Amino acid sequence: MPQLLPFFFTNQISFSFISLFAIIYIFSKYILPVFIFQQVIRMYITKLGS
Template identity: 70%
Template sequence: MPQLIPFYFINQLSFSFLTLLALIYIISKYFLPLFTFQQVIRMYITKLNNK
């Protein structure tokens, strides 16, 4: 049925957009603060080491 092809692409586009938004939220909420915390700990250790 060729008349259903646009709906398939809109469905696929909306699903991929929602998946991308969910991944960005999960990464920014859970993974990025861990990397920031790790960098702060590394800087603190190097400052302690230099004294």
């Protein structure tokens, strides 16, 4: 049915944008600060060692 084709692409685009924003939010809120904190700890350890 060709009349359903635009709704399929609209659904696909909206789902991809929602999932992209969700992944960006989860990474920026929970995952990436752990790596930044880890790098800061490593920098402090190397400063204390030298």
